[in-house]
Amino acid sequence: MILRPQVLDLRIISHFLGKVVLGFGIMMAVPIAAAILFGETVPIIDFAISLFLSLSVGYLLVLCARLPKATQMSWMHGMVVVSLAWVVCMFLGAIPLLLSGHWQSYLDACFETMSGLATTGLVLVQDLDHLSHAANLWRHLIMFLGGQGIIVVALSFLVKGGPGAFRLYVGEAREEKILPNVVETAKFIWFVSFVYLVLGTLALAACGVWACGMPVREAIFHGACNFMAAFDTGGFTPQSQNIIYYQSIFYELATIVIMIWGSINFNLHYAVWTGRRKELLRDIEIRTFLVTLAIVTVLTLVGLGKGHVYLGPVNLIRRGFYQVVSGHTGTGFQTIYAQQFTGEWGSLAMIGVIMAMAFGVSACSTTGGIKMLRVGLIAKAFKEDVKRFLTSESAVVTTKFRHLRDLFLDDKLVRSAALITIAYILLYLGGAVVGCFFGYPFLQSLFESTSAAGNVGLSCGITQVSMPVLLKITYIIQMWAGRLEFISVFVLGAFMISFFRGK
Template sequence: MWQRLNLYDLRVIGHYLGVLVLLCSAMMAVPFVLALVLGEWEPASRYLFCASIALVAGNLLRFLQIEPSRLNKQQALVVTGLAWIVMALFCAIPLYFSGHYISYLDSLYESVSGLTTTGASIIVDLDHLSNADNMFRFTMHLVGGLGFIVIALSLGMFRGHSSAALYISEAHSEHVVPNVVQTARFIVRVSAAVIACVTLVTIIICLFAGLDPLRAILHGLWISISGYTTGGFTPTSQSILYYHSLPLELFMILVMFLGSISFVLISEIWHGRTLVFFRDIETRTAVLWISMITAVFTIAMCSGSMFTELPALLRRGFFMLVSAFSTTGFQVVTTNQLLTVFSSGAFVILMLIMTMGGDAGSTAGGIKLFRLGIIFKSFVSTVKEVLSPSSARVVVSYNHVGRRILTPEVVREAMTVFVLFIVSYIVGTMVGVAYGNDATMALSESISMTSNVGLIVGIASPGMEFSLEIVYIIQMWVGRLEFITILAMVVKIFVSAWPHGKVAKR
């Protein structure tokens, strides 16, 4: 039966959206404080104004229902789905008024890219951007990477109405501990600890590279946030290439790998259960997948005429491979090199690895290794069934924080999301091609958007075509929430808006 949203539902949804808009206001307080400290007065006044707008709007939305009931599953889906776009709309305001974006839509694209940790930037003149604006871009990565709901839950913003439904609807499939709030706090604690350690090392590397102390501290923090949340924004237009530092590149490879590991598995390692990590289906799939792809990628790179020397292959090729695998999007080669120096085979392999991404329950995007592993297990199960006697009952199991039986429900979920990702890649490519772009580039851009990678090859650019930009925004949005939440929300809103009597009832 199609259940409509009634007025009370809308008021509850509005209330919770208001709470999340208040979080947006708090996000803007970070660049505001930095701007005050550094004497960047124009950004300071801009962030004060925008944070205040969000504060007023958030409070007005909360008035829709003073004391809301606990969210049910349907309401949670709509809150989560809408929150990502409503927050992006608010975050785009200060970006637009920075003067570094051609249109409001460009700044909306940037905020969606930041919040979904895609990291595909279309900013103009990044090298002259204020520190406050840069800080806001990386704050978006941090909050979006961990998830609004996770941050809001860990801050206690839902005041006892915290709901597992909200947590699950934000594409978090598993709990580290049974309590959702405790799980959210664990994720925030671990992330803060990792980012602090990574920042410290990165600052030292930046100082050795020749950055002055203030810039070293800021760049160290920003790169660490971007690397761990597998975001991809950088404070300079040359990405990681800007620093010309082998230690930084090696360290970032480690950080990107770390960012693509599930929080559940990090929890197991945290508690000393390392064997669980190595037995896990995601870890094993990752090892197989990366080994296979690295071998093919190396052969493909060597088939090109220019990128054949071993030091170049190791330093540039492997970094790009990890960047694409973790869906971070950091670059140590120029976009031009991707298109002209990398062989077409190597470029296709990069696209392929971008599709899969990292672990489910990590900050990485893409289809996720867990689903790839499950689909492979399903294939094994099918072959086993064909080869077994008709009376035999085939049981296939897998390790994922303990031994589990492969059930049709798990396979169905994996296959559904897999197919939806493929459909999104195709739709994005078709729209890109319809605007006269090269098919390979359009495919690469489409994969980069849906998988939240951020390795863009020039189609996504300042002032790009309106409808193409809208499609890319939608791709980033649905890719981050892994489709189901968005599709359910769209159906729910459509059914509710449809005139009475037209919706089929059983």
């Protein structure tokens, strides 16, 4: 028998949802400061309205649901809060974008916001080159917030620690705590991000000034925006030409390094930054990443070489390998135009990039996709099964792997990894079927669908303002479900069913 949620359940959900929305709303002060700095008056009004609305919604949710002391949040509450928070933040974050007049409809603005929050990077903005600095910064900031996790933002500032906090944290597809206290974990994630923010922005700004001849202030602005997009493996850029705009191999190399920084598990950052540097090359995630990166790089470069698309190792690195790393880390930066994928690259190279996008890199990082931990575990399980056939029946076969510490492979781990992997594959194929329904070729539909669901952002040209509304909604759902890794989305679905059909 399905039980209908009680009033207390709704109050708990409303209370914590309100806190998360408040945290998200406060962040709108940053683009207001940027608008003042750049002397942009209209965006100040746009963001002030949005800030007021967000804070009002947040306060209303918190005030309407005051909780008695010692109220405990259950796993169900945590999961529902997280999945709802992402949707509410999408609706609120889209308001200043819509008000800027650069998005044709509210749906387009919501698409862009979810793309940012989920660190996807697919865009529907019009005339990006004339977008205000404030709105542009907001696009990148929501990507930064989404990459760290909206919940991590709330945990850092507004929600006290405890079991409830941990349940929120897990709901956002982060199962591993770095430090014993989840709030300290959230703060460490911010520490790593800020240290790299400073270093990455300076590096990109230096490249901008020295290699691209940009004015210092613009170079710093572009550096900060591109760093946030690269480290959070998002893929937005402050202008319409993506990374092609910079026409600089140094800029491209710097962004590759930042994308790889961003794709490393925060737990591994912690290990390496606390002196356990050897962990980086011993971890199953990084080892699997090296294998899959080698496979997809060879596949893509051979595809490009066979078609004589680019000649010379430097060109292959700048066009082929760049797209592979961008896809594998889930960033979505492009050094070629979207139409070149379908017009020049050929099927083999496209399949290489699709595989890269589907894989993703580390759990507890900002990347999307299946993740290397799951791929590694499934590969180890296959190996173990083959080993069982080769040894005597009475032999006990065990498999050890290294993920921050020595662990043994067990059926529960493999089952969980296989289930999420299957869910991702179904999500990729589901989006491709919807694309085919609207008349796009299968390979292109699969490319775009994998890009959306794997939170990558590479586009072969399907994502446009003129694409069907249903396809836009499909991609929004894919980005959302892909970022939250299904469980909290499924729990929200079950919660809705129990709300209407429970007894």
